[in-house]
Amino acid sequence: MYAQAQPSAMPDPSAGVHHEITHGPSFAMLRVDLVPGQTVVAEAGSMVARNSHVDMDVRMNAGRSPGLWAKLKAFLVALIRKVIGGETFFVNHFTAPSPGSVWVAPTLSGQITHRRLAGETLVLSTGAYLASVGDVDMRMRFGGLKSLLAKEGAFFLELSGHGDLWFTSYGGIHAVDVNGSYVVDNGHLVGYEGNLSFNIRGAGGGLMGLFASGEGLVCEFQGQGRIYIQSRNLSALAGWLTPLMPG
Amino acid sequence: MPQIDIGYRPAHSLARVVLEPGESIVAESGAMVGMSPNVQMQTQAQGGLFGGLKRMFGGESFFRNTFTAQGGPGEVLLAQALCGDMVSLPMNPQGFFIQSAAYVASTPDVQIETKAGGFKGFFSGAGIFILQATSQHPGQVLVGAFGGIQELHCNDSLVIDTGHLVAWDATLQYSIGKSGSGWIASWLSGEGLVCHFRGQGRIWIQSRNATEYGQTVGALLPPRAG
């Protein structure tokens, strides 16, 4: 039986954040125990529960110290995404005047992975970002015009800095070490690190494959590094559901 | 009382209800997965046929089926529509409030009433109703979640996103409102309605939000006829 979190001491805000991931690997949920001075940045819409005294503030996800241009760009992108569907770009900032907890969870089933960033860079597909605490910088990278037309995988988030990061996978998460080249279905990509370059293209299969393979877009990675794949894909779910739909 | 075993937890929970001859279990329509051939099924509408039809026009079907084992012991397999965990709550004199989509089944002695004043998801299509479960006798209520089930203890107050509610002790006071920011910010931020709880009691939450999931998947499907 789980009882409400009551942190007994006041830990140093610059140390690692106290948190717990429960209900993994299928329906992982993250609880962060806040102390005054800490801010949890979390993807918009992800809040499950919070203590009444925890404050919530909506911001545009334009990086930590964005200039006006970056802010405008972020707003425009967010509006486009909100209208045509796909990941939105607003985040919530949670702070607390006294110790308190906030629970967050992603929309799709799967895992939450915790990562302490110590200066390295991790690139995530935007749907994978869940929350972060600390000196974590987020920069949006554009995946190319082709991917903008697909409903997913258009934007990537480049995360760097020092702090705690939590990201999600739709399904289970697996690391594949690339040495040379490797192909990943766009909807199954969580993120990557290392000196990898990638190219988004059609899946192949000739002319018939272009229209009928059902495979959509793929990312072809070149170089050396680690890619993270997830074992489920939203487009594949939609495709599987379509013949079952009434009307 | 029927024996209820829940397997395939936490994601694909399946309740296996073992009935003695003559014993019954009442389940939400559509919850039956399989059953032994000697189990009889009877349909009843909550509040009579009129009440049941009223529910249907309100967008919510609340027909229930009573499964009874005849001439020998029987087995009924029950599951909710979405992936997630299930838990069987033993009845107490105060009873529970249950989010309507979370109700799966109950023993025949438990009264399930629709509470007036449900709430709609923020800008969403589906209406959610609140059910009240009470019983003068020992009984069980089987609830199924979308996601994992977490039991929280409210000691004073707690704020929960309405899409994540499964059930709560009737001893708690609750009120539903906006998430806290302005309306525009609420729309842009994706935070919908929240429920403010006060008092002492248990709240069962689910680690996923069905409305958000529906919107995410629905956006990728071909449009439907109006």
Next chain:
Amino acid sequence: MRYELLDKPDFSMVKVTFDAPGERMVLEAAAMVARSSGLSMETNMRGGVLAAAKRKLLGGESIFQNTFTASQPGETLYFAPGPEGDLEALELDGSMPMLMSSGAFLGAAPTIQLDTAWGGARGFFSGTGLFLLKAEGHGPLFFSCYGGMHAVDVGPAGYICDTSHVVAFTGGLNYNVQRVGGLKSLFFSGEGLVCHFQGQGRLWISTRNPAALASFVHPFRAVQRGG
């Protein structure tokens, strides 16, 4: 060719490692997760054009399959079904066909033949775009479901199961689709059609109902403009 089942039981995925060039795996459309660059992909219609024409096509129903061929030993292929849930790998030895929902087929060795199977007068999955598929031949067969996979060993007493929960069953079983509980139940019970299985064999049922998921998502679809 070797295979490994990962992320069971909730997000089951298959990882195939090819041992020799020329080895092939046939996958349902949209099942590929990731693969070595050296694998070639070819798209064709299931059973050829004429057999494909036999199918009932319903808005987006995929009749296409992708065949992946290895060019070098050690190449890998990951594949997974659309819905969350479990999957089962069976080695068919040619003695008994397997029947399954068309939505359950995930992949197979090219030495396995697929065809439509008789679903009974009422149709096995009436009201949906699904149909009954028969698989026979030699080699590995992969099928999946929405939810957990629950195996039932059917004996002389038989077993009754909601048709939307039927994933697959061995070819030796007799099956009979019926309405349950009379006319009132068809409209109000939500249970619809059930299948009465009899004989000796194994039945796989899903602990979740794909039609229920479809009904759940349906109101969230965009509404068609005009018309």
